[in-house]
Amino acid sequence: MNSINVRPPEYLLFEAKRETQFITGSEAVKEAVRRANIDMAISYPITPQSESMHLVGDLYAEGYIKDYFRGENEFAVMSEVSGASFGGVRVFTATCGPGTMRAFELFPMWAGARLPIVCAFMTRGVNAPLTIQPDNIEMGFLLETGLLMVFAETAQDIYDMLLASFMVAEEKDVHLPVGVFMDGFFITHTREQVRIISEDVCLPPYNPKTAPVAVMDMETPPFRLMRDPFVMKSNFVSYAAHASWQQEVRAAAVRSKKHFNKYLKSPLEIENPSAEIMIVAGGTAVSQAREAIVMTKEDGIDVGLVKLKLIRPFPSTELALACAGAKKIFIPEFNIAGWLAKEVASIIPDNSRIIGAPRVYGGMTMPPELIVETIKKNV
Amino acid sequence: MSEQITRVCPEFVDVMPREYLELIEKGPWSGDKTLKDTGTFKELVEEHPLCAGCNLALAFRSIMASLPNPADTVMVGSTGCSSLIFMQAAVHNIHGLFGNQNAIASGLKRALELRFPGRTKDVVVMAGDGATADIGLDMTLHSWFRQEKITTVMFDNELYANTGGQESGMTPRGKVAYMAPTGKKFNKINMIELACGAGCHYIAAVTSARPMRIGDSIRKAIIIARDLGPTYVQILTPCPTNLKIQPEETIKMAKDVEQERYAFYEYISEEAKMLLSSMEKNK
Numbered sequence: 001m002n003s004i005n006v007r008p009p010e011y012l013l014f015e016a017k018r019e020t021q022f023i024t025g026s027e028a029v030k031e032a033v034r035r036a037n038i039d040m041a042i043s044y045p046i047t048p049q050s051e052s053m054h055l056v057g058d059l060y061a062e063g064y065i066k067d068y069f070r071g072e073n074e075f076a077v078m079s080e081v082s083g084a085s086f087g088g089v090r091v092f093t094a095t096c097g098p099g100t101m102r103a104f105e106l107f108p109m110w111a112g113a114r115l116p117i118v119c120a121f122m123t124r125g126v127n128a129p130l131t132i133q134p135d136n137i138e139m140g141f142l143l144e145t146g147l148l149m150v151f152a153e154t155a156q157d158i159y160d161m162l163l164a165s166f167m168v169a170e171e172k173d174v175h176l177p178v179g180v181f182m183d184g185f186f187i188t189h190t191r192e193q194v195r196i197i198s199e200d201v202c203l204p205p206y207n208p209k210t211a212p213v214a215v216m217d218m219e220t221p222p223f224r225l226m227r228d229p230f231v232m233k234s235n236f237v238s239y240a241a242h243a244s245w246q247q248e249v250r251a252a253a254v255r256s257k258k259h260f261n262k263y264l265k266s267p268l269e270i271e272n273p274s275a276e277i278m279i280v281a282g283g284t285a286v287s288q289a290r291e292a293i294v295m296t297k298e299d300g301i302d303v304g305l306v307k308l309k310l311i312r313p314f315p316s317t318e319l320a321l322a323c324a325g326a327k328k329i330f331i332p333e334f335n336i337a338g339w340l341a342k343e344v345a346s347i348i349p350d351n352s353r354i355i356g357a358p359r360v361y362g363g364m365t366m367p368p369e370l371i372v373e374t375i376k377k378n379v
Numbered sequence: 380m381s382e383q384i385t386r387v388c389p390e391f392v393d394v395m396p397r398e399y400l401e402l403i404e405k406g407p408w409s410g411d412k413t414l415k416d417t418g419t420f421k422e423l424v425e426e427h428p429l430c431a432g433c434n435l436a437l438a439f440r441s442i443m444a445s446l447p448n449p450a451d452t453v454m455v456g457s458t459g460c461s462s463l464i465f466m467q468a469a470v471h472n473i474h475g476l477f478g479n480q481n482a483i484a485s486g487l488k489r490a491l492e493l494r495f496p497g498r499t500k501d502v503v504v505m506a507g508d509g510a511t512a513d514i515g516l517d518m519t520l521h522s523w524f525r526q527e528k529i530t531t532v533m534f535d536n537e538l539y540a541n542t543g544g545q546e547s548g549m550t551p552r553g554k555v556a557y558m559a560p561t562g563k564k565f566n567k568i569n570m571i572e573l574a575c576g577a578g579c580h581y582i583a584a585v586t587s588a589r590p591m592r593i594g595d596s597i598r599k600a601i602i603i604a605r606d607l608g609p610t611y612v613q614i615l616t617p618c619p620t621n622l623k624i625q626p627e628e629t630i631k632m633a634k635d636v637e638q639e640r641y642a643f644y645e646y647i648s649e650e651a652k653m654l655l656s657s658m659e660k661n662k
Contacts, residue, residue: 039490039493040486040489042486076482076517079479080482080483080486081486082475083455083475083483083485083487083488086483087453087491088490089490089493089494106476208494214471216453217500218453218470219384221469231462231463
């Protein structure tokens with residue numbers, strides 16, 4: 001490992017010269033982590049996530065990460081990363097599907113404890129019956145955990161969003177965990193051209209002293225000293241203490257938006273905004289929609305596209321504006337629940353415009369023809 | 380909260396709670412205080428919120444009065460009665476979830492080692508028997524397998540006390556409890572043996588009736604954990620509320636159980652013995 005120079009996040013994300021490499025999504029995770037100045041990473045195997053954490057392990061062996069180990073299960077790993085974060089270091093892990101479900105109790109705890117953990121989710125279906133195939137239903141379950149959520153369409157997104165996520169998570173007016181989501185296999189195990197910067201620069205280190213809550217290191221006075229803990233009390237003050245903290249966590253999520261806007265440039269991207277038919281999508285459904293739009297154009301049907309990059313906090317105003325002129329809004333998804341369609345329906349007027357289709361799940365692919373067919377049937 | 384990092388603004392001294400000021404002025408921060416000095420210093424805020432006669436509270440006080448390095452000790456707890464008294468002590472304490480205390484402590488200890496190389500930061504896990512031996516058993520054992528440099532303390536009241544007295548793995552066989560209406564059908568988990576098999580360098584079983592022994596075991600456990608790896612102290616802490624005994628009878632009960640089936644036990648690995656004797660020589 002050669003010497004590494006700390007540079008501002010703006011330099012890494014926007015200014016530094018980039019070169020193109022032909023790499024997988026898992027390798028894009030590795031290249032982002034290499035430059036993220038991470039102190040510790042903790043892993044646990046699950047398909048299709050494992051490869052990324054193998055590669056992160058290689059970075060530890062190369063000296064880019066100071067501590068790394070395999071935990072005993074996802075609940076334990078998410079606990080171990082929280083211990084590390086409580087102790088004031090920058091920490092990374094990744095999981096998916098059944099692993100997400102096993103660790104579930106930790107995600108609201110991370111948010112409630114204001115831990116700026118970054119976790120990648122290589123989404124996968126959940127059992128039963130047993131499946132290891134891509135399906136992003138776990139995102140629907142995670143929407144109200146307090147986790148900030150960004151959704152990658154490509155390996156390029158994975159690389160850029162991971163670097164951005166550490167910066168947003170650690171902002172002192174945010175200090176919340178960020179999940180970086182990607183459709184498992186579809187982009188983790190395929191190669192594409194990714195523009196990345198040289199290996200000799202990295203993000204500034206995490207400074208735990210800027211945390212809005214005390215770091216558990218006995219370097220500051222304990223502030224919770226009390227004789228009667230709130231949990232013992234059945235009274236208004238104890239309820240109000242918990243309620244106001246929940247509000248504060250959500251307020252911190254709202255405050256994260258300006259930082260996401262800065263580092264992701266925008267919470268969503270719009271193509272062909274004047275079209276009367278719009279597709280709203282996230283993840284690889286965006287790529288499939290792009291292909292479909294080329295095909296509908298040949299048939300003389302004009303279709304626009306909204307790519308959602310930020311899922312939590314949800315870019316409600318921006319999306320409502322982007323859909324203001326649309327007569328039909330199609331929402332293709334890789335899950336049976338249609339969590340994104342429900343999300344969109346909850347924030348835009350005139351829901352009769354929404355067609356929550358096509359939906360594929362259980363590992364099925366989404367051919368662009370399926371999107372075209374769905375559009376033609378409904379217009 | 381050592382006196383080096385805590386100062387009360389002179390203008391606020393008259394409105395600060397008395398006990399907070401006392402913790403600053405007469406806290407245990409020098410690290411050379413033991414139970415024998417109790418009364419000459421303040422280890423935690425008085426008037427605990429647990430039941431009258433609670434032996435967990437008694438054991439907790441014995442521990443807090445014996446920490447070898449309180450100014451640099453972080454506690455990790457779990458859900459249960461013990462989680463209600465941690466904030467009475469002036470040391471950082473983490474409540475994570477139910478059962479994941481040893482996993483949190485593993486990440487925490489490693490983080491503190493990265494951030495404070497060459498400085499001693501002790502991580503002490505304190506949790507009940509349900510958290511340690513039932514819901515969190517995998518994480519307890521795996522932290523020991525991985526040789527994490529942490530001390531694990533179990534408050535063994537032999538049942539789930541905070542939820543109202545249900546059977547736990549540490550309940551003795553045959554005992555009738557909630558969720559074991561005809562008596563527990565299997566033996567009390569032998570955590571001492573498991574700790575030994577999993578590679579703990581110091582193991583002790585004591586009862587709440589022996590505060591001096593608790594103090595001695597805790598000091599050894601923390602000092603050995605710093606250098607060598609995991610250590611385990613199991614403390615019998617009878618629960619008056621769920622065992623339906625009078626508050627004043629709990630210490631007698633601890634003594635009776637000690638006679639019957641909870642004799643003092645101490646295991647020190649060869650490496651740990653060498654460490655302790657070299658420390659003794661260097662004194």
